[in-house]
Amino acid sequence: MEEMHYKEKISAFLNRELSADEHRVVGEHVLYCSKCRSEHDEIKLGADFAQNLKQASAPDKVWKDIVAVLDKNYILKARPNTNLFQWKKLSLGFVSIVTVLSVTLGIYLLVYDSAQSVRTSKEQTVPVAHKREAAWKVENITGKSKITNASENESLKIGSSLETDKNSRAKIDVADIGQVEVAPNSLVKLVNSTKSEHRLSLERGKLSALIFAPPRLFVVDTPSAAAVDLGCAYDLDVDEEGNSKLHVKSGYVSLEREGLESIVPAGAICYTKRGHGLGTPFSETASHAFQNELRKFDFHDGGRESLIKILNLAKPRDTLTLWHLISRVSKESRAGILKKVLSFSKLPDGVTREGILRLDKNMLEKLRFELENLWYE
Amino acid sequence: MDQFALMTEKMSEHDLIEACRDGDREAFGVIFSRHQKRVFSVAIGFFGGNRQTAEDVTQQVFLKLYTSITNFRGDAKLETWLYRITINTCLDEQRKKKRMAYIPDFLGLGSADANKTHEEKLIMRETSDEVRRALIEIKPKFRLPIVLKYSEGLSYQEMAEVLGCSEGTIASRLNRGHKMLAKKLESLKIDF
Numbered sequence: 077m078e079e080m081h082y083k084e085k086i087s088a089f090l091n092r093e094l095s096a097d098e099h100r101v102v103g104e105h106v107l108y109c110s111k112c113r114s115e116h117d118e119i120k121l122g123a124d125f126a127q128n129l130k131q132a133s134a135p136d137k138v139w140k141d142i143v144a145v146l147d148k149n150y151i152l153k154a155r156p157n158t159n160l161f162q163w164k165k166l167s168l169g170f171v172s173i174v175t176v177l178s179v180t181l182g183i184y185l186l187v188y189d190s191a192q193s194v195r196t197s198k199e200q201t202v203p204v205a206h207k208r209e210a211a212w213k214v215e216n217i218t219g220k221s222k223i224t225n226a227s228e229n230e231s232l233k234i235g236s237s238l239e240t241d242k243n244s245r246a247k248i249d250v251a252d253i254g255q256v257e258v259a260p261n262s263l264v265k266l267v268n269s270t271k272s273e274h275r276l277s278l279e280r281g282k283l284s285a286l287i288f289a290p291p292r293l294f295v296v297d298t299p300s301a302a303a304v305d306l307g308c309a310y311d312l313d314v315d316e317e318g319n320s321k322l323h324v325k326s327g328y329v330s331l332e333r334e335g336l337e338s339i340v341p342a343g344a345i346c347y348t349k350r351g352h353g354l355g356t357p358f359s360e361t362a363s364h365a366f367q368n369e370l371r372k373f374d375f376h377d378g379g380r381e382s383l384i385k386i387l388n389l390a391k392p393r394d395t396l397t398l399w400h401l402i403s404r405v406s407k408e409s410r411a412g413i414l415k416k417v418l419s420f421s422k423l424p425d426g427v428t429r430e431g432i433l434r435l436d437k438n439m440l441e442k443l444r445f446e447l448e449n450l451w452y453e
Numbered sequence: 454m455d456q457f458a459l460m461t462e463k464m465s466e467h468d469l470i471e472a473c474r475d476g477d478r479e480a481f482g483v484i485f486s487r488h489q490k491r492v493f494s495v496a497i498g499f500f501g502g503n504r505q506t507a508e509d510v511t512q513q514v515f516l517k518l519y520t521s522i523t524n525f526r527g528d529a530k531l532e533t534w535l536y537r538i539t540i541n542t543c544l545d546e547q548r549k550k551k552r553m554a555y556i557p558d559f560l561g562l563g564s565a566d567a568n569k570t571h572e573e574k575l576i577m578r579e580t581s582d583e584v585r586r587a588l589i590e591i592k593p594k595f596r597l598p599i600v601l602k603y604s605e606g607l608s609y610q611e612m613a614e615v616l617g618c619s620e621g622t623i624a625s626r627l628n629r630g631h632k633m634l635a636k637k638l639e640s641l642k643i644d645f
Binding site for chain 2: 086087088091093118120121122123125130131133134135138139141142143146252288289293325326342343451
């Protein structure tokens, strides 16, 4: 009978993550099994070193810097003479007034007034950051941009457009979640601004977005795709024909059109072409030859010939592109792409070749996570 | 952060989040006070002891937290959410700095046990620095469980929740991570 080993459980054993029975079994086994004891000793040495990791405090300057950034960006307005305890006092006072004064009708009127007063007070002190303003502040960086259908204070409101000429450049505050800089010769339109979605349309030109928000809260439409922010900084160009180029500087952006999606991470570029849809993302460090073949494949019917060249030219960083191509080609071609991917990386635990070939969503996600290590090396 | 001390004792996390949603900077300051060690420690562990990068990451994490706190639904604990933001920010930052060498610094970390002698603290800090420097050479997927386990004291279940994988995966990554760390630090074995 084959002997049972517990190598996979050694860390859990040392970290006391096993049940009492399991802990005893593994402990006894390690005593007499030289293979598992050797594994145990090696892992224990690493664990002993790791025990030296301690928590550390951030210096005070970090908080000061945070406050400075908030002040500078008007993300958060300080509320002078207001703190949580005052709010609590207000609430308690309000409850007391309601209880005592509701005995008589005359006093009821007084309570009603107080309630109005408390509500008004609260509304006045709610900071700008948490009112989902439908008017976005615009600041001219150079020259003078033109806003059509502007709100009274020259802000962008839903339905208004901002246009820059060759000499002007403007900055837009995207509600309270970030900023967009609009380059010269650009036209943007504010499509929507609600708690669950802030949406711009870039008709032509270029914008640079810096967004601090949960994924999918900020979207920029272009004539050929929608750029959905997944928490990031990026540049987006749209030419006169409505084709676009997305270059992600930090985080991730999802380019979407008609159910197709390209996930573009930091350091990657993705083109879209009007009438052809989404291109395949590629690393900004990909060779020119690789980029040219990819463009042929995506937009000029390069077909199998281009795909073979792409595979021959691919380097480990290009697994970003290959991962996307897996789900965009026929099953026969898929196998070839996967073979190339596996020449750079192994399949992660729980992922099978068959699963990838039948486009199992979870397995594809795990594979992407594994390949990300190659994209940034 | 002394000005927040009294509030730290009295406010529940739920109250603080609600107040923070209403834009209360003091409430946000209390959340920062309560959680800054977690965020900074994960960042400094992730970046091999580089304090400057850890400070930048800590700042980014709390700005992201503030701007997105209205969307915090309370399905997970705030600290789980914060760990996730921290890890994503660390990975982002690593991408940005992918071609830069990390230069860990040797300045004080302000976390040594108060009962230890000065000499013991120095030895401990140096070993801690060595461990952090060794960790930077290990891939993030093996590095992160080690940081979360030993710096933060998270259980396998908590780590699985933060990292979005199974407890079995955590156990397996820790096995490999421990061995990699042992190999990189073998030369310290005698001193250690």
